[in-house]
Amino acid sequence: MEAQNAQRRSYQVVIAATRDMGIGIDMKLPWDLPNEFQFFQDVTSRTSDPRKRNATIMGRKSWEATPLEFRPLPDRLNVVLTRSNCHSIPTDDDNVMVCGSMESALELLAKPPYSFSIEKVFFIGGGELLRHYMNAPSCDAIHLTEVDLTVPCDTFAPRVDTCLYHPWYSSLPVVENGIRYCFNTYVRRKDLIFGSVGKITQY
Numbered sequence: 435m436e437a438q439n440a441q442r443r444s445y446q447v448v449i450a451a452t453r454d455m456g457i458g459i460d461m462k463l464p465w466d467l468p469n470e471f472q473f474f475q476d477v478t479s480r481t482s483d484p485r486k487r488n489a490t491i492m493g494r495k496s497w498e499a500t501p502l503e504f505r506p507l508p509d510r511l512n513v514v515l516t517r518s519n520c521h522s523i524p525t526d527d528d529n530v531m532v533c534g535s536m537e538s539a540l541e542l543l544a545k546p547p548y549s550f551s552i553e554k555v556f557f558i559g560g561g562e563l564l565r566h567y568m569n570a571p572s573c574d575a576i577h578l579t580e581v582d583l584t585v586p587c588d589t590f591a592p593r594v595d596t597c598l599y600h601p602w603y604s605s606l607p608v609v610e611n612g613i614r615y616c617f618n619t620y621v622r623r624k625d626l627i628f629g630s631v632g633k634i635t636q637y
């Protein structure tokens with residue numbers, strides 16, 4: 435699904451959101467769903483080539499919001515985006531890379547050694563970056579856990595643009611801690627081409 439030899443890698447988004455697309459409150463997740471977190475761990479860790487690993491790209495605040503015992507996310511290259519030079523992200527850790535922009539991260543991941551060692555690239559939030567990079571041209575697929583909750587949130591993701599992505603997989607509902615949720619995957623529509631006047635034409 436990802437472009438290995440392109441100048442920039444493409445990526446898949448993996449997030450969980452409430453009905454209103456709420457993803458966070460007070461720098462935490464608005465729920466306690468260990469099995470949902472395990473799904474996230476599995477999707478972002480799994481590789482078909484055991485010699486490779488995946489990359490997870492996240493905003494600096496999402497890095498800081500990840501509990502210390504889970505970061506860096508094991509068995510993945512953790513790419514943290516920040517515009518600042520003074521941060522407390524450990525740059526001496528082989529599993530952590532700091533980048534100044536999404537574009538520079540995707541370019542770096544398209545070059546050796548990462549073009550050989552990184553199988554898939556996942557973008558995992560948070561809200562500030564999702565505003566620009568969910569539904570973006572380099573986003574091949576969106577794994578969205580739809581959490582059937584209406585709770586206060588201070589961080590949101592955009593809705594999946596169904597003109598650009600079509601539903602590809604939807605799980606049966608799961609109930610955990612009294613909360614119902616579904617795993618959904620949307621993939622980028624291949625049946626869209628740009629017409630001569632720049633309009634999207636659907637076949």
Ligand SMILES: NC(=O)c1ccc[n+]([C@@H]2O[C@H](COP(=O)([O-])OP(=O)(O)OC[C@H]3O[C@@H](n4cnc5c(N)ncnc54)[C@H](OP(=O)(O)O)[C@@H]3O)[C@@H](O)[C@H]2O)c1
Pocket residue numbers: 448449450451456457458459460461462463492493494495496497499515516517518521533534535536558559560561562563564589
């Ligand atoms: N439910 C989910 O699936 C999910 C997933 C992830 C996060 N979350 C939640 O989301 C919240 C955090 O999200 P957030 O929106 O506050 O922050 P965020 O998007 O994780 O991080 C924002 C930070 O990223 C850096 N950044 C933003 N745009 C950038 C760019 N174009 N280039 C380089 N760096 C850039 C900046 O860091 P500097 O200020 O250092 O420059 C900015 O302050 C938390 O509540 C977390 O729990 C939920």
